Amino acid sequence: MTAMKVDAKVVMLGKESVGKTSLVERYVHHRFLVGPYQNTIGAAFVAKSITIGDKVVTLGIWDTAGSERYEAMSRIYYRGARAAIVCYDLTDSSSFQRARFWVKELQNCEEHCKIYLCGTKNDLIEEDRSLRQVDYHDVQDFADEIGAQHFETSSKTGNNVDGLFQKVAEDYSNSAFELMPEEKGVDLGQKKDSYFYACCHH
Amino acid sequence: MSQRTERRGIHVDQSELLCKKGCGYYGNAAWQGLCSKCWREEYQRARQKQIQEDWALAEKLQREEEAAYASSHGSHPQAQAHSQPSLAPFSKFEEKKTNEKTRKVTTVKKFFSPSSRTTPKKETHESKTPSPSIARQSSIETDRVSREFVDFLKNLQKPGREIHKQSRAFIESMANKKDLSAEELSECVQDFYQNMSDRLMTHFKGSSERVERVMDQVEKYIMTRLYKSVFCPETTDDEKKDLATQHRIRALHWVTIQMLCVPVDEEIPEVSDSVVKAITDIIEMDSKRVPRDKLACITSCSKHIFNAIKVTKNEPASADDFLPTLIYIVLKANPPRLQSNIQYITRFCNPSRLMTGEDGYYFTNLCCAVAFIEKLDAQSLNLSPEDFERYMSGQASPRRQDEPDSWPQTGSSVNPALSQVYHNLDLLVGLNQRQEKVLEGARSLQTELTEWQESVTREVQEILERYPLDIRPHASAIDSENVENDRLPPPLQPQVFAG
Numbered sequence: 001m002t003a004m005k006v007d008a009k010v011v012m013l014g015k016e017s018v019g020k021t022s023l024v025e026r027y028v029h030h031r032f033l034v035g036p037y038q039n040t041i042g043a044a045f046v047a048k049s050i051t052i053g054d055k056v057v058t059l060g061i062w063d064t065a066g067s068e069r070y071e072a073m074s075r076i077y078y079r080g081a082r083a084a085i086v087c088y089d090l091t092d093s094s095s096f097q098r099a100r101f102w103v104k105e106l107q108n109c110e111e112h113c114k115i116y117l118c119g120t121k122n123d124l125i126e127e128d129r130s131l132r133q134v135d136y137h138d139v140q141d142f143a144d145e146i147g148a149q150h151f152e153t154s155s156k157t158g159n160n161v162d163g164l165f166q167k168v169a170e171d172y173s174n175s176a177f178e179l180m181p182e183e184k185g186v187d188l189g190q191k192k193d194s195y196f197y198a199c200c201h202h
Numbered sequence: 203m204s205q206r207t208e209r210r211g212i213h214v215d216q217s218e219l220l221c222k223k224g225c226g227y228y229g230n231a232a233w234q235g236l237c238s239k240c241w242r243e244e245y246q247r248a249r250q251k252q253i254q255e256d257w258a259l260a261e262k263l264q265r266e267e268e269a270a271y272a273s274s275h276g277s278h279p280q281a282q283a284h285s286q287p288s289l290a291p292f293s294k295f296e297e298k299k300t301n302e303k304t305r306k307v308t309t310v311k312k313f314f315s316p317s318s319r320t321t322p323k324k325e326t327h328e329s330k331t332p333s334p335s336i337a338r339q340s341s342i343e344t345d346r347v348s349r350e351f352v353d354f355l356k357n358l359q360k361p362g363r364e365i366h367k368q369s370r371a372f373i374e375s376m377a378n379k380k381d382l383s384a385e386e387l388s389e390c391v392q393d394f395y396q397n398m399s400d401r402l403m404t405h406f407k408g409s410s411e412r413v414e415r416v417m418d419q420v421e422k423y424i425m426t427r428l429y430k431s432v433f434c435p436e437t438t439d440d441e442k443k444d445l446a447t448q449h450r451i452r453a454l455h456w457v458t459i460q461m462l463c464v465p466v467d468e469e470i471p472e473v474s475d476s477v478v479k480a481i482t483d484i485i486e487m488d489s490k491r492v493p494r495d496k497l498a499c500i501t502s503c504s505k506h507i508f509n510a511i512k513v514t515k516n517e518p519a520s521a522d523d524f525l526p527t528l529i530y531i532v533l534k535a536n537p538p539r540l541q542s543n544i545q546y547i548t549r550f551c552n553p554s555r556l557m558t559g560e561d562g563y564y565f566t567n568l569c570c571a572v573a574f575i576e577k578l579d580a581q582s583l584n585l586s587p588e589d590f591e592r593y594m595s596g597q598a599s600p601r602r603q604d605e606p607d608s609w610p611q612t613g614s615s616v617n618p619a620l621s622q623v624y625h626n627l628d629l630l631v632g633l634n635q636r637q638e639k640v641l642e643g644a645r646s647l648q649t650e651l652t653e654w655q656e657s658v659t660r661e662v663q664e665i666l667e668r669y670p671l672d673i674r675p676h677a678s679a680i681d682s683e684n685v686e687n688d689r690l691p692p693p694l695q696p697q698v699f700a701g
Contacts, residue, residue, distance in 0.1 A: 016522055021521070047559075065524070072573070076573060080557045
């Protein structure tokens, strides 16, 4: 896994226990696990290759700690990210308030980072409509306002999960070639020092 | 008057205070009894010798490398001619590289010789390290890495030569840039990486795997050589930050697993084993020179952490578990020169690795952990500000306060070393008891013996008293013992002769 060359960094943001880890687990290993499970050592970082047309894009998916005590550090996490999946729990309105916080942060600090809003635990809503605390249309309006994509997923049934990541990969693949030259992670602006060429001349 | 008595108390002869060389100035114990001037002369001479040796060694290694390279590609007179003039400045660089840790000495020297800039040759000599063993060791390592690099490039044939030439030229050019700030140095290195990988990309026709492989080697070679001059450079306050972080972590020694919500149970042997390994790895990071090797230490540390969480929780760890545990490990390990290492990796690592890959993920988490530790307050540990203050000032310790009776047991769960101490104490107590028992046995044996002896004496005495020794008086005839008495004629009877 370490050897895999990663093209794009995708960060998972969201309050604790909204299901970031489950979402990644479902997407990468196609399973939803309740109770003890042992096969994977950790789902904090995953590299996943996706075929888009005739190209292969490898996403490096970064899980982040959602607890409020680490809020001040979240900026370190999404530095250089090409996409952010901001998760909230459809049955918990406070989690959506936190999602708004991250969206604002991202807009301020990472203008090249595309934002995907993701409402999780859709299966619970389908079982019992009264559990829904975050309105679909409210979120859609918010998404339109910030220019984000909007998904509602269930890691339990797998509903919409692949669609979400497929979209992330597609968007990256489409935009990658426009941004490539200037977005290599490090500021290479002032390379006119030309020591490199100078020493090859004599 | 009092002055006089004081003087008498010390008993120092005027002559002992003077310089041992007899120049008439006062000497100083710190300069082995010499005055500052004589000491400098003395010291300079010893160092000059050392410098000559080191220089000779560096030149020898350089020649060997050249020779190894030349022999692997047949003779390229042009290339030889090219590298010849660069030999001198390069070995000068080699020298510069070997002196680190002599910041104080250097500044003192600069103070003494303000004209050092006009005499560059002298300056390099003066800023030599006083510790030859360190210098040797590092030049041996540098030499090994250089040889590996040459071996690696042999497989690439002609482009390999080109890569070698450019890398060498780059290192030389860096030697002249020691006045630049750390950020500018970083930019130079990053530019070099970028240029090199662009060229390789064209050469290998876009096979990024092969480019990466070569770039890893280039990074290793360059950074091993530049390490001493660019790790924690004087132009930054990295060192100050290192010390601040170290103090901060020391002040936070009381933070417990529970406060950080770390999902790790160190009572389980496998878990505590992983924790120890994780701590070892993060401490080991400081000993590596190549940014990639340092990153590998962080990754290995993280894997052990994941294992510890997995065993404890019986499910794979998420970032919500991982970050607190990493913070806990950093607090426990207090890794040396943490900030310098982070800065060094940020500045000089090949960026593609740092930004996206798995190593980058763990590195980012480490940065977060350090940021958290720096900003940590009562709220982030779910404590009241008063408690936090008391713990920080050392007035109270959370552990003893909570369970005053059973703190040795709690201690064992917190610290394996402590538990070992308690275990050993138990053993000692046991041994003590056994020893007492043995002593008691010995004592009772002793009394028994004494009693036996006394009883025997008594018995003997009794018998003696009961049967007193009856010594009958002997007829003490002189010849009573003569056996042949019978045969003797009877003694002459006295006869009375009536006369």
